[in-house]
Amino acid sequence: MAFSKQFPSTTRRSFLKGAGMVSAAAVSGSFPIPAIAQAQEVTMISAENNGAALDALKAIAASFSKEAGVNVVINNMDHEAHKTAIRNYLVAGAPDICSWFSGNRMRAFVKRGLFDDISDLFEKEKYKDVLGATAGAVTDGGKQYGLPTGGTLWGMFYRKDVFEQHGLTVPKTADEFMAYGDKCKAAGITPVAIGTKELWPAAGWFDQMNLRINGLDKHMALMNGEMSYLDPALTAVFDQWEAMISKGFFTENHTSFGWQEAAALLAQKKAGMMNLGAFLRSAFTAEDLPQLSYATFPVLDAKVGHYEEFSVNSIHIPAKAKNKQGAREFLAYFYKPENLAAYLEPAGNVPPRSDLPPSKDPLVNVAVETMKTVQGTSQYYDRDSDPDMAQAGLVGFQEFMAKPDRRKAILTRLEGTRKRIYKI
Numbered sequence: 001m002a003f004s005k006q007f008p009s010t011t012r013r014s015f016l017k018g019a020g021m022v023s024a025a026a027v028s029g030s031f032p033i034p035a036i037a038q039a040q041e042v043t044m045i046s047a048e049n050n051g052a053a054l055d056a057l058k059a060i061a062a063s064f065s066k067e068a069g070v071n072v073v074i075n076n077m078d079h080e081a082h083k084t085a086i087r088n089y090l091v092a093g094a095p096d097i098c099s100w101f102s103g104n105r106m107r108a109f110v111k112r113g114l115f116d117d118i119s120d121l122f123e124k125e126k127y128k129d130v131l132g133a134t135a136g137a138v139t140d141g142g143k144q145y146g147l148p149t150g151g152t153l154w155g156m157f158y159r160k161d162v163f164e165q166h167g168l169t170v171p172k173t174a175d176e177f178m179a180y181g182d183k184c185k186a187a188g189i190t191p192v193a194i195g196t197k198e199l200w201p202a203a204g205w206f207d208q209m210n211l212r213i214n215g216l217d218k219h220m221a222l223m224n225g226e227m228s229y230l231d232p233a234l235t236a237v238f239d240q241w242e243a244m245i246s247k248g249f250f251t252e253n254h255t256s257f258g259w260q261e262a263a264a265l266l267a268q269k270k271a272g273m274m275n276l277g278a279f280l281r282s283a284f285t286a287e288d289l290p291q292l293s294y295a296t297f298p299v300l301d302a303k304v305g306h307y308e309e310f311s312v313n314s315i316h317i318p319a320k321a322k323n324k325q326g327a328r329e330f331l332a333y334f335y336k337p338e339n340l341a342a343y344l345e346p347a348g349n350v351p352p353r354s355d356l357p358p359s360k361d362p363l364v365n366v367a368v369e370t371m372k373t374v375q376g377t378s379q380y381y382d383r384d385s386d387p388d389m390a391q392a393g394l395v396g397f398q399e400f401m402a403k404p405d406r407r408k409a410i411l412t413r414l415e416g417t418r419k420r421i422y423k424i
Helices: 051-068 079-089 104-111 119-125 133-137 160-166 174-187 200-223 232-246 259-267 278-283 324-334 337-347 362-371 387-402 404-422
Strands: 042-046 072-076 097-101 147-153 155-159 190-193 271-276 292-295 307-316 376-378
Touching (some): 042 051, 042 079, 042 324, 051 324, 051 337, 079 097, 097 324, 147 278, 147 362, 155 160, 155 259, 160 174, 200 232, 200 271, 200 387, 232 404, 259 278, 292 362, 307 362, 324 337, 387 404
Parallel strands (some): 042 072, 190 271
Antiparallel strands (some): 097 307, 147 307, 155 271
C-alpha cells in the first residue's frame, strides 16, 4: 500500500514504470570499487529465510571483501523475529546495513530518524533510470532511504496436476470462484488453503477483495485511516467474503496454522489454491515445484480497474550505522545487475531493476508479464506505520474468518480502534 503508480501495457519496459520513465539504456558492466577511507568491517543484519538466497548474499559479500579489502559480516536472523528485533537495534547497536520492507513500513522508521538518507547513492549510480515505480517505494519527501531488493506479486497459486486430476479451471470471476469452490468440496479437497496464526494472510485476502470491489483509491483511504470500516462501500466486500466462508471454502481451524503449514496443504494436494506470494514455493519439493502455477485473484467487479498486491522488500543503512561510507560502497556492489540477479533468483523475487536478465523461474517471468497490465499496486496490510491500528485490523479480519456471524461487532470494534488511533 506504499505506492500507487500506473503500469501501462504499451511497452516492454512498462513493468514498474510509474514513478518515472525507464531509461532506454541499461546500466550494466563492472566498475572499480572506491577505496574505503577507513579499513573497517561492514556489518549487516539480514532476515533471509531462503537458504540459497542467503548463500548468494554471502558470496557477494565475500567477493566484495576480496576486491575492496574490507570484511563484510552478515548476521542472519529468523524472518519473524527480525520484525521485533529491528525496533531495538535501530535505536541501540545498529549494524551498517539491514534488510526490511519498503513503503509505509520503511517510512515508519524514516519518520523517527532511524534510516539514513541515501539519495547521494541514488544520484551517483543513476538508480532512478532503471527502477521506475519501485524508486517511489523507498522515497519519502523526495529523498531515498533504501534500495528495493525484489518484489512479491500476490495471487492465487495452484498445482497444475491437481487441477487436471479434478477437472478444475482457474476461476476468473466471483461466480466462477464459487463454482470452483463447490467442485473442490465435492472432490474432497479444500478450495483455499490459508493459515492465519500470524494474522496477516487473512488481511492479505481482504486487501485483494477490497481492491477488486472498491479499487485502489478507496483501499488506500481505508489503509490510511481516512475511511471507516463501517462505510457502505465495504458491505459488498464483507458480503462476498462471508459467502465464501459460510460455504467452507477455507482451511478448517486456520487460526492454528502458520502460512507454511497451509502452503504444505497445497503442496500435498489437500487444497486447490492458496492466496499468497511466490515465497510459498518453499513448501514444495524440487520435484513438485514445476507443478506450481499462478493466477491473478478473480475479478469481482468488472467495472473496477486491475489492481494487485505487490510487496517490495528493501535494504537500508541505519541512521546510527558506524561505517556509512563502507555501507554505501557495499550496496553499490550488491546492486550491480549480475549480483542482484544472483541474489533474487533462488527465492523467486520479481526484480526491481529493468535491466536484469530474464529469470530461470517461469513464475517470476509470469509475474513480470502480469505487472505490465496492472493499473496500480497496493502493498499488503501495513503493520508498522500504525501498529495498534494494524494489529486491531489483522485480529479483526482473523475473527471475521473464524466467526462471520459476529461481523457487525467485529467491524464496530475496528471502527472504534480506527477513531482512537487516528483521533477522528
